Amino acid sequence: MTDAETGARPDLALTREEIDRRIVFHDELQTMEVDFSDLALTGTAEVNAFYDRVEERIAETGETQWFFLVNYSGSRIEPDAWFAFARRGKVVNRAHSMGSVRFDASDETRRQIERDAGTEKFDANLFADRDAAIARIREMPSTRRRRIRHVPSHTPEEIAARVSFLPEDEIMEVDLSGFVLAHSRDVNDLYDHLERRIEETGRRWYFLVNYNDTRIMPEAWVQFAKRGKALNEGGALGSVRYEAGAQTEADIRLRAESQGFRPNIRSTRAAALARIAEMKRGG
Structure with a gap:
């Protein structure tokens, strides 16, 4: 046709x-x-x-x-x-x-x-x-007046244990391996913590993120993309991701295409660290 x-x-x-x-x-x-x-x-x-x-x-x-x-x-x-x-x-x-x-x-x-x-x-x-x-x-029935109260999937202590800093390498490492983001509350809990930790350091960092077996539910993706973009703009020298599964990698690449950032997805942590080193050299 x-x-x-x-x-x-x-x-x-x-x-x-x-x-x-x-x-x-x-x-x-x-x-x-x-x-x-x-x-x-x-x-x-x-x-x-x-x-x-x-x-x-x-x-x-x-x-x-x-x-x-x-x-x-x-x-x-x-x-x-x-x-x-x-x-x-x-x-x-x-x-x-x-x-x-x-x-x-x-x-x-x-x-x-x-x-x-x-x-x-x-x-x-x-x-x-x-x-x-x-x-x-x-x-169709409206559900606007029904206030959905999401139950957090993770404790503050669990989130804190997944975040570490490598000052000599200028890296904030976030371990999302096996982590499930079920809804917007989970996303906000994670990013509120990351923002606080970065603010405490008073500086910007390269973000190194482990996505091995991370599950981001469709209900969480819009907020995840929004908060991730804001955090990268406010606190990142650059971001590199590794071991993302096929579905998560596809979602990241779709967002990257329209929002003008490089997805920087690598297969291993060593390859991700090498990419950060390359970024420091201006690559």
Whole structure:
């Protein structure tokens, strides 16, 4: 099928202004509407830029929970972009959605969404038009007033034991091996501790992070990315990660592509230390 037949525009410049035009909040419906209409997403950079802005716009509202209304009319998601599109969508849905409803999906996109729905065990909620999709949202229960109190997965002592400093090497080492970040509370507990420890030293450090068998749940990823970016900007001379599993490495690389940082993922601690040495030499 040609671009003329789908209406998708592969030459569309995904500027910040263009993305913002496609994200609208309807307060009375407690709904965020995301408009992918006539948009061809051909690569991961476009997908990551779009979802970065979705997360930023949600944060700007001061409200973490929304219904998602998604317009797929005339859109096309190329195979090279689909993994990033599905993965980033899953993360933002798990973090912020009270329910997602989609409409006007093409046959190809509809089939892909339905396949993912079957695999991931979620309701695809696909409708032919916007009115039907909104009617479905009106039937869905809001959970905003239900305050979720997350139980910490780790004690302060456990977190403290995973952080050490190598002053002669200018390194702060963080051992996240076998560590589970189940939700935003776990993320905040970890980063609050890291920020305090760095502030106590009064200086910046190279970050050396062990990701061996680390599990970052989708509900935790948005906050993990946000807090990690802020900490790196405020306290890091550079960051190197090692022994990340395939899923964690994929998520880090997706964020790195759109946020303009080098993922610096190495297979071993020795290789990560060598990379830090290289960074000190200006490499």
